[in-house]
Amino acid sequence: MCSTLLSHLPGDVLFDILKYCDLKDILSFSLVCSIFHGFSQKRALWITALERTRSFQQPIARPFHDDLTKYTFNELKRVVLHTLRLQRNWELPLPKILGNIKTFMLPGKLDTVFQIPGTELYLMHSTAMGNIVCWDVGLEKPVSAVVDIGGMITDRFLVQTEYGRASTAAVVSGHDLLMCHLIIISVEYGSGNVDIQVTFRRECFSQLLYLSVFSNEDIVGVVRCDLTLDVPRIEIVAFNQFLEDRMAVVQTDIEFRQLQQEVAVSFLDNDMTIHTSDSASHLLYACSKDLLPYCWNTDLQIQRVLNCSQSYEALETTQSLEDEDASSLQQEAILGANPIYGVRAISVLSEIRDKPSVYIRFWTAGTVGNISPRNAGDHIVKVSGRLQDWPGWLAFLLSHSGTIVLLAMKEEERSFLQLVRYDPLISTSSIHRLDIPDTIDLSIVYGLSLDDHLGVVTVVDRRGCLFAIPYA
Structure with a gap:
């Protein structure tokens, strides 16, 4: 038998072999x-290995759209080691703190609107003042001008990222509650300066009920309902971000009484899905991209009627929930996600029993080009304990990748942070309790942030003290 040593293969063949290995294997082989x-x-x-890792829907220790060719060899090696260190640590049942916790006091009560993934930049919002400002946690100071947005943020969509820029759509209500606006907040960074701009603004009817805000690369809008009508129905109002005269109003036959208060929107290949739930089922309604004001949609009709009731899908909440009684389940929230990582939305339910639990349901992206709600897959995770009473937006949050949920929980009067990780490639999940020092009182935590690129969990308590906790 003739055998050939690996070292006898041509160099270009060996290099091609390495290109198909993951970061951990490349480091081991070296x-x-x-x-x-x-x-x-x-x-x-x-560069090839890190770009391949990103292509497999796995965050690395840099912003998602960062240009890796601008980094030196040593900088790239640090990114690789940081990424692997975080992967190893978050696979542990009790991930350990790796590094020094950054701690400082914020001036007044500030909410975290979003953190730019892979950076130390946080967009903060003062409800009392109606303004926003960008903080650099590494420098422990604001690094942008303060921008007045005219009120308090009452709803916001997930963060949209591109090279050197992060943005989110939000609904802003004036303090007198007489004025309401749909806006897009954009943060530009990376050139030595950080600049905040409101790149889009439309006045909304304050007397309407706004159920969800949404945006993607082209469009921004809201799902709303006029409760003054005899039979209130849901409608989708969407605007093109760049073409001022292009908008669409999609009137649906979904009656408000069919919905719960929790509504979320997700996109897959520019098609829209509306998610809502009650204790017994999760409802998904599809809206084709052809009805929405995209730049390429030149044949758009401004007003259309969408017969959702004939095509929606009701998926039973209690399936795969260990035969739990639906009456014991309470819907907490539905959050849209970025399907580029394989998850389009999550829903969170609480079980109201003597031994309470929380259920996280990951809605997978499905197949591009198939807008049927039946195309959505799901994966359910049960977490013991109850959600902590929460003065902020929510007692949990979804990471930018949509594959990790961070929950502030309580069990037998002890507060803790629980991490739920989901891998959409193999449809498996794991639960991890984060190591938090006793010096951080989780019972008074007001805000949470999670960066699954750098592996930093940030908590803000009611005193305005910020803690940035590194896990890589």
């Missing part, structure tokens, strides 16, 4: 094989 070690000293290998 430690046991001199040829692979030589390849590991080249920038091109690590």
